[in-house]
Amino acid sequence: MAAVQTRSERALNRVAIAAVLIITLLFLAPIYWITSTAFKPRNLATTIPPTVIFEPEISPFVKLFTKRSQLRAAPEPDDYAAAPWWERLVFDGGEKVVRSGRGDVQLSGYPNRFMNSLIVAITSTVLAVSMGTFTAYGFSRFKMKGEADLLFFILSTRMLPPVVVAIPMFLMYRAVGLNDTHWGLIILYTAFNLSFSVWLMKGFIDEIPKEYEEAALVDGYTRLEAFFKIVLPEAATGIAATAVFCFITAWNEYAFALIMTNRRAQTAPPFIPSQVGSGLPDWTVIAAGTFLFLLPVAIFTFLLRNHLLRGMSFGAIRK
Amino acid sequence: MTQIELRGIEKHFGAVQVIKNLNLAIADNEFIVLLGQSGCGKTTTLRAIAGLETIDEGDILIDGRPVQHIKASHRDIAFVFQSFSLYPHMTVFENIAFPLRATRGNRADIEREVQAVAKTLQITHLLAKRPSALSGGDMQRVAIGRALVRRPKAMLMDEPIGALDAKLREEMRAEIKRLHIKQGSTTIYVTHDQVEAMSLADRIVVMHEGVLQQVGTPHEVYARPANMFVAQFVGSPVMNMAEVTVSEDMGHARVLVRGAPTAFDFPSSLTAQLAAAGAENGNLTLGVRPEGVLVSREAREGFVPVEAHIIEPLGSHDIIDLQVGAQMLRARTKSGFVPRPGEAVWARINPAQAHFFDSSAGTSFGISL
Numbered sequence: 001m002a003a004v005q006t007r008s009e010r011a012l013n014r015v016a017i018a019a020v021l022i023i024t025l026l027f028l029a030p031i032y033w034i035t036s037t038a039f040k041p042r043n044l045a046t047t048i049p050p051t052v053i054f055e056p057e058i059s060p061f062v063k064l065f066t067k068r069s070q071l072r073a074a075p076e077p078d079d080y081a082a083a084p085w086w087e088r089l090v091f092d093g094g095e096k097v098v099r100s101g102r103g104d105v106q107l108s109g110y111p112n113r114f115m116n117s118l119i120v121a122i123t124s125t126v127l128a129v130s131m132g133t134f135t136a137y138g139f140s141r142f143k144m145k146g147e148a149d150l151l152f153f154i155l156s157t158r159m160l161p162p163v164v165v166a167i168p169m170f171l172m173y174r175a176v177g178l179n180d181t182h183w184g185l186i187i188l189y190t191a192f193n194l195s196f197s198v199w200l201m202k203g204f205i206d207e208i209p210k211e212y213e214e215a216a217l218v219d220g221y222t223r224l225e226a227f228f229k230i231v232l233p234e235a236a237t238g239i240a241a242t243a244v245f246c247f248i249t250a251w252n253e254y255a256f257a258l259i260m261t262n263r264r265a266q267t268a269p270p271f272i273p274s275q276v277g278s279g280l281p282d283w284t285v286i287a288a289g290t291f292l293f294l295l296p297v298a299i300f301t302f303l304l305r306n307h308l309l310r311g312m313s314f315g316a317i318r319k
Numbered sequence: 320m321t322q323i324e325l326r327g328i329e330k331h332f333g334a335v336q337v338i339k340n341l342n343l344a345i346a347d348n349e350f351i352v353l354l355g356q357s358g359c360g361k362t363t364t365l366r367a368i369a370g371l372e373t374i375d376e377g378d379i380l381i382d383g384r385p386v387q388h389i390k391a392s393h394r395d396i397a398f399v400f401q402s403f404s405l406y407p408h409m410t411v412f413e414n415i416a417f418p419l420r421a422t423r424g425n426r427a428d429i430e431r432e433v434q435a436v437a438k439t440l441q442i443t444h445l446l447a448k449r450p451s452a453l454s455g456g457d458m459q460r461v462a463i464g465r466a467l468v469r470r471p472k473a474m475l476m477d478e479p480i481g482a483l484d485a486k487l488r489e490e491m492r493a494e495i496k497r498l499h500i501k502q503g504s505t506t507i508y509v510t511h512d513q514v515e516a517m518s519l520a521d522r523i524v525v526m527h528e529g530v531l532q533q534v535g536t537p538h539e540v541y542a543r544p545a546n547m548f549v550a551q552f553v554g555s556p557v558m559n560m561a562e563v564t565v566s567e568d569m570g571h572a573r574v575l576v577r578g579a580p581t582a583f584d585f586p587s588s589l590t591a592q593l594a595a596a597g598a599e600n601g602n603l604t605l606g607v608r609p610e611g612v613l614v615s616r617e618a619r620e621g622f623v624p625v626e627a628h629i630i631e632p633l634g635s636h637d638i639i640d641l642q643v644g645a646q647m648l649r650a651r652t653k654s655g656f657v658p659r660p661g662e663a664v665w666a667r668i669n670p671a672q673a674h675f676f677d678s679s680a681g682t683s684f685g686i687s688l
Contacts, residue, residue: 209402209404211400211402212404214371214391214398215400215406216417217370218369218370218391218392218398219397219418219465219469220392220393220395220421220422221392221421222390225421229417230406233408234408
């Protein structure tokens with residue numbers, strides 16, 4: 001390991017490190033832009049050159065969650081004094097929070113869309129991963145006729161570009177009343193992720209030695225018990241990795257969500273850009289929406305990071 | 320009290336027949352070793368008894384009851400895998416407790432049983448560890464503990480120490496034997512290592528290409544091999560084999576190794592015995608283990624002059640290759656008995672240790688002199 005580096009090798013190494021740093025910064029730039037804009041005052045959001053140093057504000061997030069309307073004149077001093085801190089932030093931006101006749105704050109479309117995204121992504125991930133794990137176990141442990149063909153068929157469901165099937169799917173969904181429903185999107189995303197889940201999980205389950213289950217079988221357990229007590233814990237790493245990928249796909253999906261949903265079940269991805277088009281866009285609000293949209297995937301991946309690193313099961317079987 | 324009986328077992332993997340008409344009766348408390356090369360069907364036989372493999376034909380009886388259609392989990396048999404197969408996500412304690420939890424015994428009982436087994440195997444200090452933190456020998460102890468804890472009807476072991484290094488293997492061999500004497504459960508043990516088989520078994524079952532070759536105590540298998548395969552598979556260095564012709568001359572039987580100038584002297588009764596067994600010259604093979612080849616450094620009555628070709632000093636003894644005609648005959652002598660290769664020495668075959676086989680069929684004529 002401790003080979004001596006020559007001068008030229010060291011120089012090359014530095015160039016490589018510099019290149020990696022530059023590429024990393026390039027990739028991080030949009031994330032930085034979104035994050036910083038989400039906390040900017042509105043007037044600094046579109047300056048040229050971009051404002052880098054500013055006092056961060058929370059007002060974009062308040063605006064993101066509330067329904068607002070333009071103020072013609074400055075608010076009444078009494079109204080301003082009576083308003084809670086977050087409502088004053090909206091007043092400061094020359095807008096007011098829309099309230100119902102009974103004085104309740106009207107929410108914007110965003111929180112609802114965000115919840116829809118969570119419901120659809122989590123449910124379809126759970127379904128795709130659990131069905132995928134069972135299917136993969138079957139493929140991995142039992143001999144069957146046409147196994148390779150079946151696996152290829154499962155993979156082939158992934159081969160058509162979504163755009164090709166979008167219109168027929170829309171018509172089918174409308175015919176059975178699944179358009180603009182949570183279940184509609186959940187079924188779609190589950191079907192879409194299932195092939196991926198089966199293939200990935202098969203790889204992980206193939207790596208779990210059969211002897212583990214056989215030991216459980218002779219020790220008095222049924223195959224199903226062996227599956228739950230031995231295979232599942234051993235496959236935890238694979239399940240976590242598969243779940244992360246399925247979740248990301250379902251969370252980020254745009255095309256089908258745009259076509260299949262419009263109000264009740266609409267998810268965040270088609271909603272956020274739709275806000276750009278309405279009048280003069282408030283980029284800080286759009287950035288705040290995008291920033292919040294980034295968080296679940298980041299948190300989910302962070303929580304599962306230990307499972308994503310392999311190594312738990314090393315050294316327990318001798319070959 | 321567990322007897323296991325195999326009746327007419329047949330098993331195919333596709334077109335390959337891996338077990339051919341296997342019949343075997345195993346007594347209670349017996350330690351049986353299935354011995355053979357890899358691919359001889361010994362592991363498949365073991366897995367079939369455990370219920371991990373189905374059989375095509377025949378009956379497997381445990382205490383007189385056919386079990387071939389009963390699931391592995393209901394056969395009440397423990398299995399120790401070569402890979403140990405300890406669950407990595409469980410501690411040693413949980414691993415050993417795992418079979419007990421299948422029958423949902425209560426917590427205090429499980430705790431007590433696991434502690435008792437751990438004490439027997441001297442692994443109490445390891446109970447909280449995970450398998451990945453254990454040495455090979457300790458993993459194996461835990462695997463045996465997991466098998467023992469349930470007090471199964473029988474213990475099946477598939478090359479349980481095959482993955483360990485030589486020194487540890489020797490230690491564990493002794494430990495398994497000690498444990499068997501103490502616990503006394505019917506045990507079937509699979510190995511390809513004849514030393515392991517000899518040292519552990521009450522009876523050895525030698526298998527070759529799916530066919531049972533011989534069943535007997537280690538002594539029987541060693542001293543009276545049923546055929547040439549068993550004769551050469553058991554014992555190290557392997558038994559010498561040579562095509563011979565037998566003739567009678569002046570009240571002696573003369574056994575001539577093909578191509579050799581001089582014949583070995585045998586008692587005259589040999590010819591009669593061979594004739595009675597139906598042996599014929601031209602289809603006769605002599606087998607003798609190296610310790611059955613007696614070597615003298617001077618000419619003696621009944622000894623034939625030969626040349627010492629290669630000497631392998633093994634510390635406790637030497638193995639010497641003697642040139643007899645075109646054949647090599649390996650002899651076992653005291654350490655340093657023949658100082659240099661190339662020396663002229665005299666050799667004789669101890670008739671009591673000579674075996675005669677049918678060259679084409681391979682079977683022993685069962686001659687004992």
